[in-house]
Amino acid sequence: MGRAPCCDKANVKKGPWSPEEDTKLKSFIDQHGTGGNWIALPHKIGLKRCGKSCRLRWLNYLRPNLKHGGFSEEEDDTICRLYSRIGSRWSLIAAQLPGRTDNDIKNYWNTRLKKKLLGKQRKDHGGQNHSRRPPKQHMQPLIESEQNPPAPPISTCSPNPPESTLPSYTTPETNGQDSIKRLLINHHHHDVSLMSTSAQQSSFRTECLSSFSAELDDMFPCNHAIKQELFDGYDCFYGVNEAAVAGGITELLAIPDQSINWNNDDGDGGSFMTNSVMYPPPMAASATSSYQASMHQFSYQAGQIHLGML
DNA sequence: AATGCGTTCAACCGCTGTAGC
DNA sequence: TGCTACAGCGGTTGAACGCAT
Numbered sequence: 001m002g003r004a005p006c007c008d009k010a011n012v013k014k015g016p017w018s019p020e021e022d023t024k025l026k027s028f029i030d031q032h033g034t035g036g037n038w039i040a041l042p043h044k045i046g047l048k049r050c051g052k053s054c055r056l057r058w059l060n061y062l063r064p065n066l067k068h069g070g071f072s073e074e075e076d077d078t079i080c081r082l083y084s085r086i087g088s089r090w091s092l093i094a095a096q097l098p099g100r101t102d103n104d105i106k107n108y109w110n111t112r113l114k115k116k117l118l119g120k121q122r123k124d125h126g127g128q129n130h131s132r133r134p135p136k137q138h139m140q141p142l143i144e145s146e147q148n149p150p151a152p153p154i155s156t157c158s159p160n161p162p163e164s165t166l167p168s169y170t171t172p173e174t175n176g177q178d179s180i181k182r183l184l185i186n187h188h189h190h191d192v193s194l195m196s197t198s199a200q201q202s203s204f205r206t207e208c209l210s211s212f213s214a215e216l217d218d219m220f221p222c223n224h225a226i227k228q229e230l231f232d233g234y235d236c237f238y239g240v241n242e243a244a245v246a247g248g249i250t251e252l253l254a255i256p257d258q259s260i261n262w263n264n265d266d267g268d269g270g271s272f273m274t275n276s277v278m279y280p281p282p283m284a285a286s287a288t289s290s291y292q293a294s295m296h297q298f299s300y301q302a303g304q305i306h307l308g309m310l
Numbered sequence: 311a312a313t314g315c316g317t318t319c320a321a322c323c324g325c326t327g328t329a330g331c
Numbered sequence: 332t333g334c335t336a337c338a339g340c341g342g343t344t345g346a347a348c349g350c351a352t
Binding site: 016036039055091102 | 336337338339340341345346347
């Protein structure tokens with residue numbers, strides 16, 4: 001049993017809108033508003049269009065104060081910066097760009113900006129392979145970025161986060177992939193807070209996890225097993241921040257409602273619920289630390305991260 | 311001029327979240 | 332609590348267009 005269709009598909013016109021249809025829709029909404037019911041609207045006007053189609057036409061084209069095309073450098077940068085933080089949340093990105101629609105931005109990103117950035121990236125890196133990924137993937141950058149969005153705008157699209165609020169971090173194994181790591185960390189530190197519900201946050205994390213296969217490869221060069229574990233969709237951790245690699249575990253992000261037990265070689269220990277503490281504070285940097293959640297154990301020892309089944 | 315190919319972008323599709331009952 | 336209907340969203344499609352051959 002599927003959902004009933006929102007309109008009678010057989011009696012609904014599809015395809016490009018005519019100027020007459022545009023005029024009808026615009027003048028009706030100008031006079032009466034949408035009435036809060038897009039499904040009923042086309043019937044009131046006498047348009048043989050699906051309500052969803054009317055809504056889209058209004059929002060993306062007829063609505064006042066819309067800008068089309070001609071994205072400025074500033075807008076490019078904003079799109080880039082937001083994409084690097086929140087991925088393809090086009091409506092959220094559009095909300096930061098007055099006069100732009102999510103559809104416009106999505107199209108612009110997919111058709112121009114992404115290519116522009118990838119082109120720049122290749123130029124900036126002189127075609128060198130800084131990654132450990134197989135050569136085949138480098139020959140297909142667009143496909144790769146499609147499969148692993150968000151495409152990392154490495155050193156071309158200034159992430160421009162409010163740096164002062166970010167933790168400082170360095171790693172011995174950084175080799176040009178800092179921006180990817182920074183990008184991932186920025187996700188946690190700034191944009192999970194944009195999500196209003198824990199369900200959104202959870203799905204956001206899950207989505208990020210599935211999106212970052214390649215980036216995780218770069219992030220955990222010292223231990224590919226971790227990357228594999230993270231990416232293979234297990235149930236407790238979302239990710240581990242850079243500081244874990246650098247010099248002690250200071251942050252562990254997990255999906256909500258997980259009870260995390262922790263202890264370290266200083267004899268400290270305890271537990272916390274992941275949804276009660278966004279950035280779990282109890283763990284101080286230590287030469288050896290370990291954390292457990294559900295079926296998995298995560299530990300940091302002598303500069304190496306280990307993840308295993310309990 | 312004809313054809314093929316790549317690009318752009320408006321529009322559609324299908325899914326999810328949520329309000330109302 | 333479960334169901335239904337709707338709004339909203341992101342991914343995808345395909346027509347139109349431009350350019351190269």
